[in-house]
Amino acid sequence: xxxxxxxENIISPLGSSAQENFLQVKNGKSGIxxxxxxxxxxxxxxxxxxxxxxxxxxxxxxxxxCLNNIVNESAASIIDSEDTIVIISTTKGDIEDNxxxxxxxxxxxxxxxxxxxxxxxxxxxxxxxGVLAMNTAxxxxxxxxxxxAFVIGADAISSFVLYGFQSLYAVSDEPCQPFDKxxxxxxxxxxxxxxxxSDDESVFKTEPLEFVEGTSxxxxxxxxxxxxxxxxxxxxxxxxxxxxxxxxxxxxxxxxHGTGTLFNDEMESIAFDRLDMNNIxxxxxxxxxxxxxxxAGLIESAIAMQxxxxxxLIKSLGFKEEGTSGGIxxxxxxxxxxxxxxxKTASGFGGCNASAIIRKLK
Amino acid sequence: xxxxxxxxxxxxxxxxxxxxxxNTFNTxxxxxxxxxxxxSLGIKYSKFHKMDELSKVGFIGxxxxxxxxxxxESYGENDIALLFSNQRSSAKTDIKFLDSYKDGGIPSPSLFxxxxxxxxxxEISIRNKWFGENMFTxxxxxxxxxxxNYCNILLNKNAEAALCGWVNVDDNxxxxxxxxxxxxxxxQLNLPLESKILSGLYTAS
Numbered sequence: 001x002x003x004x005x006x007x008e009n010i011i012s013p014l015g016s017s018a019q020e021n022f023l024q025v026k027n028g029k030s031g032i033x034x035x036x037x038x039x040x041x042x043x044x045x046x047x048x049x050x051x052x053x054x055x056x057x058x059x060x061x062x063x064x065x066c067l068n069n070i071v072n073e074s075a076a077s078i079i080d081s082e083d084t085i086v087i088i089s090t091t092k093g094d095i096e097d098n099x100x101x102x103x104x105x106x107x108x109x110x111x112x113x114x115x116x117x118x119x120x121x122x123x124x125x126x127x128x129x130g131v132l133a134m135n136t137a138x139x140x141x142x143x144x145x146x147x148x149a150f151v152i153g154a155d156a157i158s159s160f161v162l163y164g165f166q167s168l169y170a171v172s173d174e175p176c177q178p179f180d181k182x183x184x185x186x187x188x189x190x191x192x193x194x195x196x197x198s199d200d201e202s203v204f205k206t207e208p209l210e211f212v213e214g215t216s217x218x219x220x221x222x223x224x225x226x227x228x229x230x231x232x233x234x235x236x237x238x239x240x241x242x243x244x245x246x247x248x249x250x251x252x253x254x255x256x257h258g259t260g261t262l263f264n265d266e267m268e269s270i271a272f273d274r275l276d277m278n279n280i281x282x283x284x285x286x287x288x289x290x291x292x293x294x295x296a297g298l299i300e301s302a303i304a305m306q307x308x309x310x311x312x313l314i315k316s317l318g319f320k321e322e323g324t325s326g327g328i329x330x331x332x333x334x335x336x337x338x339x340x341x342x343x344k345t346a347s348g349f350g351g352c353n354a355s356a357i358i359r360k361l362k
Numbered sequence: 363x364x365x366x367x368x369x370x371x372x373x374x375x376x377x378x379x380x381x382x383x384x385n386t387f388n389t390x391x392x393x394x395x396x397x398x399x400x401x402s403l404g405i406k407y408s409k410f411h412k413m414d415e416l417s418k419v420g421f422i423g424x425x426x427x428x429x430x431x432x433x434x435e436s437y438g439e440n441d442i443a444l445l446f447s448n449q450r451s452s453a454k455t456d457i458k459f460l461d462s463y464k465d466g467g468i469p470s471p472s473l474f475x476x477x478x479x480x481x482x483x484x485e486i487s488i489r490n491k492w493f494g495e496n497m498f499t500x501x502x503x504x505x506x507x508x509x510x511n512y513c514n515i516l517l518n519k520n521a522e523a524a525l526c527g528w529v530n531v532d533d534n535x536x537x538x539x540x541x542x543x544x545x546x547x548x549x550q551l552n553l554p555l556e557s558k559i560l561s562g563l564y565t566a567s
């Protein structure tokens with residue numbers, strides 16, 4: 001049985017549809033801007049901030065709008081069906097609106113608004129949450145637990161998270177430069193992104209793609225620093241290839257995590273080197289969207305899906321000169337080529353790593 | 363069919379393994395309860411003392427499951443899936459982190475790294491050198507249907523066993539339930555992994 005994936009949506013500073021966002025990044029446009037006095041010491045910092053998002057309950061707004069956009073791109077009958085599950089990916093959810101009982105109220109609201117038959121499943125597994133949420137949807141569909149899964153990732157910018165990353169000296173004073181020699185850390189972003197996954201090709205308004213396989217693995221090394229050998233990333237990609245019955249040679253493109261910190265990007269290059277993936281074109285999209293945490297895996301997958309649909313790979317914005325030891329093929333310019341199969345990866349605090357393979361329908 | 367081969371309850375009143383009470387607590391202090399449990403494990407693990415309460419309770423529950431089920435050592439390093447869940451994410455540590463900077467203070471990096479609930483899974487993975495599947499979910503109540511479904515899915519796919527936990531540490535209360543799922547009824551507890559059985563075990567604390 002095939003798990004179909006499609007109806008991708010992105011809400012970011014660059015637009016409110018996947019097509020709009022893809023067009024913007026294809027033209028080299030970034031959502032990152034300088035904001036005055038936002039840092040913990042009132043520093044000016046770069047953020048990828050949605051300017052119209054001035055409402056209270058930003059998280060609820062992002063979830064609801066993203067889900068609504070995906071519902072509009074799918075068969076009308078499935079959203080409130082018994083056969084449908086909604087899976088939410090987030091790290092800090094509604095932290096600014098609700099510190100003591102996080103996320104529950106937002107989920108209740110969403111369930112009522114869309115008349116969902118099942119309470120959404122909320123995955124909070126640091127920066128791999130989005131990829132993990134797609135993997136989970138695939139597992140539910142392949143096991144006939146549910147037929148359809150709406151997978152939504154969302155996180156809003158908060159002082160809480162910004163100050164936290166500042167406390168770790170992990171925030172760049174310039175727009176982030178993933179994989180570049182001069183990279184200095186992350187730029188924080190906010191966004192929502194999502195997909196519909198289903199065992200039924202007919203529920204998608206636009207032709208879907210195939211979600212082949214996805215797994216996760218822990219580094220078992222350190223809670224806030226990546227493994228020096230890229231252990232968990234190496235293991236999850238190996239598992240995903242094996243279970244998906246896909247060869248390294250079949251992968252046309254890697255949508256990497258690439259946060260722009262020294263250690264993370266180095267770790268990824270080592271893992272890809274160990275996997276013999278040195279020549280496969282690769283990018284990080286953090287230079288366009290910042291690090292959007294729970295939304296990141298889904299935004300990057302949605303753009304990669306657009307790359308398959310448009311046969312155009314997007315350059316890794318902010319990358320000029322190789323600054324990692326693994327010897328990898330980072331896209332310094334957009335590349336037009338036929339794209340059939342893509343690998344998406346993510347790594348996060350707690351030593352977690354996840355990967356997924358998506359390809360064009362045969 | 364998969365089976366529950368070991369389970370463990372930790373509350374602010376007592377701690378039990380496979381239904382047998384092994385500690386009772388005569389204090390309201392969370393620190394004292396955690397410290398008493400750690401001492402009774404009889405181990406030295408320096409990283410334990412840096413953890414937040416959520417990770418400490420997760421760590422202790424895992425050690426108790428291992429003690430009651432030594433066969434766990436025979437699993438390969440990729441074989442054990444870790445599925446954890448709770449109601450309030452890392453709220454207790456989130457509040458402490460917020461307090462560290464709210465009156466013009468300096469945000470604490472050592473608190474910030476614990477403001478994600480899945481750090482608990484990271485701590486357990488590091489301790490045991492387990493590289494398997496990871497997932498942390500947040501739900502209002504202990505979701506027996508999710509745990510049953512997802513354990514069965516992973517054990518049919520790329521895991522040989524699953525260590526699961528519902529771990530809540532709020533204000534001055536601990537409410538945690540751990541269970542270990544295997545493909546065979548290795549301990550003859552006669553507890554097939556079914557939503558109803560799981561629910562019965564959980565409430566029998």
